[in-house]
Amino acid sequence: MAVDQCKPRVGRWGRGAVIAVATLALGAVSLFLLLPLTASTRTAVRDITLVVRGMAFYLDGGSEPNPTIQVRTGETVQLTLLNRDPGLKHNLTIEALGLDMPHLETDASMKVRLRAPSRPGRLPYVCAPHSEMMHGVIEVVGSR
Amino acid sequence: MDLDTTNWSGEGAFTQVLIEAFQELSSIAGVRVEDASSARSDVEYNFVSNEVFVRFRTRDQTVRAKMLGIIPVIRTVSEAVMKLPDLERTLGDIAEVGPPDYADEGMLQYLRTERVVPPYQTRGYKLVELVRVYEVGTAPRAPEGS
Numbered sequence: 001m002a003v004d005q006c007k008p009r010v011g012r013w014g015r016g017a018v019i020a021v022a023t024l025a026l027g028a029v030s031l032f033l034l035l036p037l038t039a040s041t042r043t044a045v046r047d048i049t050l051v052v053r054g055m056a057f058y059l060d061g062g063s064e065p066n067p068t069i070q071v072r073t074g075e076t077v078q079l080t081l082l083n084r085d086p087g088l089k090h091n092l093t094i095e096a097l098g099l100d101m102p103h104l105e106t107d108a109s110m111k112v113r114l115r116a117p118s119r120p121g122r123l124p125y126v127c128a129p130h131s132e133m134m135h136g137v138i139e140v141v142g143s144r
Numbered sequence: 145m146d147l148d149t150t151n152w153s154g155e156g157a158f159t160q161v162l163i164e165a166f167q168e169l170s171s172i173a174g175v176r177v178e179d180a181s182s183a184r185s186d187v188e189y190n191f192v193s194n195e196v197f198v199r200f201r202t203r204d205q206t207v208r209a210k211m212l213g214i215i216p217v218i219r220t221v222s223e224a225v226m227k228l229p230d231l232e233r234t235l236g237d238i239a240e241v242g243p244p245d246y247a248d249e250g251m252l253q254y255l256r257t258e259r260v261v262p263p264y265q266t267r268g269y270k271l272v273e274l275v276r277v278y279e280v281g282t283a284p285r286a287p288e289g290s
Contacts, residue, residue, distance in 0.1 A: 053182065053285075054180065054181070054182025054193060054274075055182065055191060055193075055272070055274065056182060056184070065182070065184060084285075086246060086248065086251060086253060086276075086285050087245060087246020087247075087248075087253050088246070088255075132188045132189045132270050133186075133188075133189050133191055133270075133272060
């Protein structure tokens with residue numbers, strides 16, 4: 001008798017467990033499929049720091065003078081200019097983007113937020129007072 | 145005066161003028177000249193960047209002190225006969241050198257620019273010479289990767 005009474009209770013729990021597992025699995029699959037979509041729509045802003053020393057631009061921690069900087073089409077970047085040249089004023093001018101920073105004193109810095117054009121191309125950047133020596137290129141490449 | 149140019153390519157006319165000026169100063173014991181890592185050239189410019197480290201002569205001076213704050217003693221201390229600000233003033237009085245374009249407590253900086261047009265060329269290039277003068281023992285500014 002006791003065994004008979006227990007049998008249907010076990011079956012009901014079993015069905016519940018199956019439904020719960022199935023629901024969880026469906027949720028996990030949905031999350032797995034939707035996550036990349038939400039990630040791709042999020043616009044992360046990349047930080048780029050240009051340090052001026054010895055009459056040249058350098059990427060922060062880099063050793064290549066006046067480097068070519070790559071950005072993706074439509075990408076938003078936060079560009080920081082830091083003047084580490086003693087006794088010399090420097091700025092950053094990107095004519096194609098209408099950017100013309102004021103001349104920064106030694107150890108001064110300035111941040112600007114820039115949005116790359118929607119088409120690939122090459123945008124020259126210069127330090128206006130020392131444009132012959134301090135010039136580089138921002139290379140806009142197509143998004144992957 | 146001891147002159148060490150082992151790590152200098154010899155480029156920089158103004159650097160040479162500075163060295164000659166240093167050789168005339170009795171308060172300078174030694175000079176070391178080095179090419180700075182930022183020196184570079186392109187079609188449009190030649191950027192010469194030199195670092196000059198100056199060692200001043202010292203004089204011994206006796207000073208009275210108290211050992212443990214009680215026993216009077218006489219100590220001999222070496223003191224540089226010149227400091228960087230004195231050198232700045234001295235160089236400023238020399239016509240070929242003049243005052244620095246920038247100076248702080250640890251460095252004198254001279255910047256000279258000229259456009260050089262070689263024979264049979266019309267455009268030429270810009271010659272920029274940046275010379276930083278430090279006292280020996282001072283770390284140069286803006287090292288690589290900073």
